[in-house]
Structures are given as structure tokens and as C-alpha cells.
Amino acid sequence: MSHHAEIRSALLKETTDGTYKKHSSVKVSELVEPKVVVERRDWPGSVWGVYRATGVMKGDWDKAVGMVKAMVDDIKISKLMSPVKSMKTVEKEEDGIINYRVESIPWPLSDREGLGHVSTELVDDKTFVYAVRSVPGAKQVNKDNVLCEVFILGYVLKKLDGDKISLCSVKGIDPKGNIPEMIMSGFISDHALALGKFQKHLLKK
Numbered sequence: 001m002s003h004h005a006e007i008r009s010a011l012l013k014e015t016t017d018g019t020y021k022k023h024s025s026v027k028v029s030e031l032v033e034p035k036v037v038v039e040r041r042d043w044p045g046s047v048w049g050v051y052r053a054t055g056v057m058k059g060d061w062d063k064a065v066g067m068v069k070a071m072v073d074d075i076k077i078s079k080l081m082s083p084v085k086s087m088k089t090v091e092k093e094e095d096g097i098i099n100y101r102v103e104s105i106p107w108p109l110s111d112r113e114g115l116g117h118v119s120t121e122l123v124d125d126k127t128f129v130y131a132v133r134s135v136p137g138a139k140q141v142n143k144d145n146v147l148c149e150v151f152i153l154g155y156v157l158k159k160l161d162g163d164k165i166s167l168c169s170v171k172g173i174d175p176k177g178n179i180p181e182m183i184m185s186g187f188i189s190d191h192a193l194a195l196g197k198f199q200k201h202l203l204k205k
Contacts, residue, residue: 004096004119004131011131011154012123014170017041020052026189030196032056032164038192043151043172050152050172051188055195058163059202065128067202068155069120072097072130080197081155081169083190085111095119098135102145105175106183112175113145114138116153126159149174165202167195 001009020039028036033056042049070077078084078101087101096119103112115138120130131154140147151172158166171191 002095004093004117005121007117007133007152008119008121008123008129008131008154010133010152011129011170012127012156014050014052014152014172015054015156015168017052020050023051024188026053026192028055028192028196030057030199032058036192036195038188046151046172046174048174048184050170051191052168052170053192053195054166054168055192055199056160057165057167057195057199057202059165059199060163061157061159061165064157064165064167064202065122067198068128068130068157071155072099072118072120077201080201081194090115093117093119095121099132100141102142105179106186109179109183110144110146110177112148113141114148114150115141116150128157130155146175146177148176167198169195 020041022037023040024038026036027034036053036055039052040049067077075084075087083104085102085104089097090100091098099118100115105111115135116132118132122128132150134150153171156168
């Protein structure tokens with residue numbers, strides 16, 4: 001199994017992991033089911049742990065798959081789900097890429113950067129996966145940024161009955177440095193609200 005395949009498999013397991021506990025509930029009015037429960041589980045060696053949020057939306061399945069697939073190298077689509085400032089493909093691999101990206105953090109904190117293995121897979125006709133994990137031993141590129149670590153991150157689309165689609169977002173990131181709790185709480189809420197942004201874009205003609 002390639003490292004990309006292993007990362008995708010690990011992400012799929014996160015979507016069904018029973019050790020997650022409810023962290024908060026966020027109203028996302030754009031979704032079919034507006035109440036989005038954000039869940040959290042511990043991660044060895046991490047203060048922040050891993051967060052999971054799942055939303056049920058409606059729309060065209062093929063378009064939804066295309067949107068998630070585009071997150072590999074399309075900054076406009078990526079910005080729906082996270083505050084991406086810049087991104088570029090550094091290297092193409094057998095079944096994925098190595099991607100460098102910078103994400104905006106509220107002033108006066110430094111932006112975060114990372115180098116990650118990124119890949120997608122249509123697992124079957126009802127499941128699509130986009131998965132990311134940091135490249136081991138990655139070095140800081142920009143001295144003004146902070147190099148963060150991604151244990152596991154990604155999105156899993158599931159085709160439901162009719163035109164309904166489930167989108168599960170998993171984020172396990174160590175942002176490094178000191179992040180005030182208020183800012184971290186905002187990130188967690190944004191995690192759920194991003195599902196609404198995805199839904200709005202999905203329904204655009």
C-alpha cells in the first residue's frame with residue numbers, strides 16, 4: 001500500500017471512529033440538516049486533538065466530487081473550507097502530490113505553512129475521499145511563517161438517497177506556537193460553517 005493510500009484509509013477510519021465525543025453544536029442554515037455537531041477525539045502528543053464535523057446537503061453528486069477533487073490545486077475552491085493564502089504543487093507522486101500551502105491566521109499571530117501529501121480517490125460510486133498528511137521531516141520555507149503539522153486532514157463525500165450528500169470534514173492539526181483559546185474556538189466553529197459555504201457553491205448555476 002502506498003503512503004497516499006494509507007493516508008486515505010486512515011481518513012476513512014476517522015469518519016467512523018467511535019471514540020469521538022461531542023465538542024459543540026453549530027447552526028449552519030444552508031444545510032438540509034442545519035444542526036452540525038462538531039466532535040473531538042484525543043491524538044497522542046497533541047494538545048488540540050482531532051475535530052470532525054459532518055453536514056448533510058443537497059446537490060449534484062458529480063459536481064460535489066469535482067469540487068472536492070479541485071481542492072488539490074484550486075485555491076478558490078480550497079478557500080471554501082479553510083483560510084488558504086497561497087498553495088502550489090511541489091512534486092507529483094505516483095497517486096498524489098506534495099503540496100505547499102500557507103493559511104492565514106488573525107493578526108498579530110504568524111501565518112501557518114505546511115508541506116503535505118495530498119491525494120483523492122473515488123472509493124466506490126458512493127464514496128469520494130480527499131486526504132492530507134504532513135510530509136515527515138518537512139522544513140520551514142518562509143521564516144515569517146510557522147511550520148505546522150497535519151496528522152490527518154481531509155473530506156469524505158458520501159452519496160445518500162435522492163440528491164442528498166453527506167460531507168464529513170476531519171481536521172487534525174498541530175498549529176505549533178501559542179494559539180489563544182478564543183482564536184482556536186473560532187477555527188472550530190469555522191470548521192462547521194465551511195460546510196455551508198460548500199453547499200452554497202454546490203447549488204450555484
